[in-house]
Each structure stands twice: as structure tokens, then as C-alpha cells.
Amino acid sequence: MISLVLLVQGRGVLTAAELAGELGVSERTVYRDVAALVEAGVPLYAEQGRYGGYRLVGGFRTRLTGMTREEAEALFLAGLGEAAEQLGLAEVVASTRLKLLAALPEGFRGAPEWTSRRFHLDVPGWWVGGEAPVLLVALARAVWTDREVEIGYRGEPRTVLPYGLVLKGGVWYLVASVRGRFRTYRVDRISSLAETGAAFVREEDFDLAGVWAEQAARFVAGMHRSEITVRLSPAGMGALRRVAEPPAVARALAEVGAPDGQGWVTTVLPVEGLDVAFDQMMRLGPEAEVLAPPELRARVRAAVTRMAARYGPDQR
Incomplete structure (x- = not known):
């Protein structure tokens, strides 16, 4: 009512x-x-x-629009839609939205609809399923209340302080403190979760966005354990951003040599491994030439030879 x-x-x-x-x-x-x-x-x-x-009747306004603390906190999740629902906060967010609408002056009440018709935040990745990890709601509760938890991760028990949750490309990650150092865990790989009964006090200057950016950069840098030497056409340089991670592209741009007479340049590209590098070079097609290592160059040559045979002169 x-x-x-x-x-x-x-x-x-x-x-x-x-x-x-x-x-x-x-x-x-x-x-x-x-x-x-x-x-x-x-x-x-x-x-x-x-x-x-x-x-x-004109002028009547209920006094029941006051927000609870939980609703006031949920106010900042109101734009996340499905993400808030996965965190188990859909009902609180809906209640907050309703109270906000009721409290707005009459001339402002169309603002939410006006905005939603023009701007939309689509949080999940393109090819990621919409189901939330089984333990996400319980984990969000621990994050919300600053409770220490023991998680099972890759077959090992770990006691962590859950500082925050991040949704990246449709995948949830936990940012947690372990013995004074921040670590990142994929929530869908957490096999068990139990509160230890202990609470923790987070630092007042803790910045989740800043810690996540640092963790993500370290994670991507750790992925690039190998490197290849390539020649790239001007079109290949432009397409590099579409096939490689930003840190790898930045390194390649920093080490690019002077262009030759055809505008091609030579550079070093960090890669996760030769399998990934092969896929990247095939995506660049004729706009790239592998110079080193020899095994990758031979693999690309073999693939190109097979393709040339398949797309040889039309026999019709």
C-alpha cells in the first residue's frame, strides 16, 4: 500500500x-x-x-519518503541494472528509486524517463552469460559489512579481507587483502565461502578504482611473457589496437623504428604466447610480417601457403 x-x-x-x-x-x-x-x-x-x-488530492504528500541507510548506500548502484540484481540489491535499489521519484518536484519527475531513453549502461560483455556466480550474493554481503571470509580458490583455502567487487567485461572479480597485500580473484572460480566471524576495518583512504587499475595493469603485464619482432604497414599499425592489449600496443609504439620507403615500420610486440601471437598476426593479414622468432614466422608462412592453395586460380 x-x-x-x-x-x-x-x-x-x-x-x-x-x-x-x-x-x-x-x-x-x-x-x-x-x-x-x-x-x-x-x-x-x-x-x-x-x-x-x-x-x-492536490498538495498531499506522504512523509514515508525518507531513505534508510541501506537505501541511501544503494542509491549509487541505481544505474547498474542487472549488476545490482546479481548482487542481491534489486529490491533495495527499486525502493530507493521509488522514494526518489516521489520526492522530486512535479516538474522534474520525467527526468529519469528522459535520461533512460537517451543513455544506457550495458555492463556485461558481449558473449558472456547473464547468470551471476553462485556465491556472489554472499560475497557481496561480506564486502558490504566488512567481514573476513575463508574462500576455496583453485583447490586451496584462503582467508581474505574482501574489500570490493569489480565487474569487468561481464566477469565479477573480488579485490581482497591477504596478509597486507591486495590480490584479485575471479568470483566464478571461488568454490566455497564462509565467514570467519571476524570483522575488519578498512582504511578511510582506500580507493577501489585505483587499486583495481593497479591490479589490472599488473595482471596484463604478467600475461605478456614473450615478445615478437614484426614489420607493420601503416594500416597494420592502425589495426594493432584491435588485436592486442593496450599495454602491449603502448610498448610496441614506444619501440617503433623509422618507417622505410613504403611506410612500413619494425617494432617489438609483447605477447602472451606464440599461439596468441599467431592469431594476432593472422588477424593483421597482409599488413604484418613476422621477423622473429623463426618458429612463428614459419608457422605463419605455412598457414599462408595453405590459404594460397585454397584460394588459388579459379579452375572453373
Whole structure:
């Protein structure tokens, strides 16, 4: 019933069908609840006609719009949509949004709809499933309340202080402190979770975004254990950003040599391994030439030879 009043207060006028849809009940339930509210003294009235619906007598405003601490904290997750739902906060975020709408001056109430028609944050990656990891909600609760947990990760128990959760490319990561050092764990690889009963006090200047950026840079740098020497055309240099990680591209750009008479340049590209490097060179196609190591050059030559045979002169 409180939600019904807040909806009408926030929107100005709503039909029984619209209220039923918003609240997830039948129209019959809406009629019954409106009757109960009127009997309790809430000045709701039904207006007939094409633009009719339930309204509140002018000037009436409920005092039930005050936010709880949990709702105020959830306010900053209101734009995350599915991500907030995966964290188990959908109901709190919805309640916060409803109270905000009810508290807005009448002329501002169309702002959320105006914005949502123009801007949308699509958090998950393109080819990542929408299901949240099984332990995500319990882990979010520990992060929310600063509780120490013991997790099972890659077959080993680890006691960690869960400082924050990050959603990157549709994958959830836990940023945790282990013996005074921050480490990153993929949430979908955590096999078990249990609170130890101990609480921890996080530093007031802790910056999750800053720590994540540092961890991510270290993670990517650790991936690039090998390097290759390549010649790239101007088009190949332009396409390099689409086939390699930004840190690898930055290193290649820093070590690029002077262009030759055709505009081609030679540089060193950090790679995760020769299999990944082979895929990257094949994606660059005729805009790249592998100079070293010899085994990668031979592998690319063999692939190109097979392709040339397949796409040889038309026999028709």
C-alpha cells in the first residue's frame, strides 16, 4: 500500500492496470488496497475518462519518503541494472528509486524517463552469460559489512579481507587483502565461502578504482611473457589496437623504428604466447610480417601457403 501511494505521488496519475503492473498484483488487489487507503484517510480518488486514473488530492504528500541507510548506500548502484540484481540489491535499489521519484518536484519527475531513453549502461560483455556466480550474493554481503571470509580458490583455502567487487567485461572479480597485500580473484572460480566471524576495518583512504587499475595493469603485464619482432604497414599499425592489449600496443609504439620507403615500420610486440601471437598476426593479414622468432614466422608462412592453395586460380 505504501508503494502504491508513492507511485501515484511520483507519477501524478496511474490507472488500476498500470498500478497492478508496477506492483505485480491483480487489478482486483489494487481496487481493494485503494479502498483500504481511502478508509485510512489517504486522499486518493479515481478520475474517469481517457486520461483518468488514480490521483492524490492536490498538495498531499506522504512523509514515508525518507531513505534508510541501506537505501541511501544503494542509491549509487541505481544505474547498474542487472549488476545490482546479481548482487542481491534489486529490491533495495527499486525502493530507493521509488522514494526518489516521489520526492522530486512535479516538474522534474520525467527526468529519469528522459535520461533512460537517451543513455544506457550495458555492463556485461558481449558473449558472456547473464547468470551471476553462485556465491556472489554472499560475497557481496561480506564486502558490504566488512567481514573476513575463508574462500576455496583453485583447490586451496584462503582467508581474505574482501574489500570490493569489480565487474569487468561481464566477469565479477573480488579485490581482497591477504596478509597486507591486495590480490584479485575471479568470483566464478571461488568454490566455497564462509565467514570467519571476524570483522575488519578498512582504511578511510582506500580507493577501489585505483587499486583495481593497479591490479589490472599488473595482471596484463604478467600475461605478456614473450615478445615478437614484426614489420607493420601503416594500416597494420592502425589495426594493432584491435588485436592486442593496450599495454602491449603502448610498448610496441614506444619501440617503433623509422618507417622505410613504403611506410612500413619494425617494432617489438609483447605477447602472451606464440599461439596468441599467431592469431594476432593472422588477424593483421597482409599488413604484418613476422621477423622473429623463426618458429612463428614459419608457422605463419605455412598457414599462408595453405590459404594460397585454397584460394588459388579459379579452375572453373
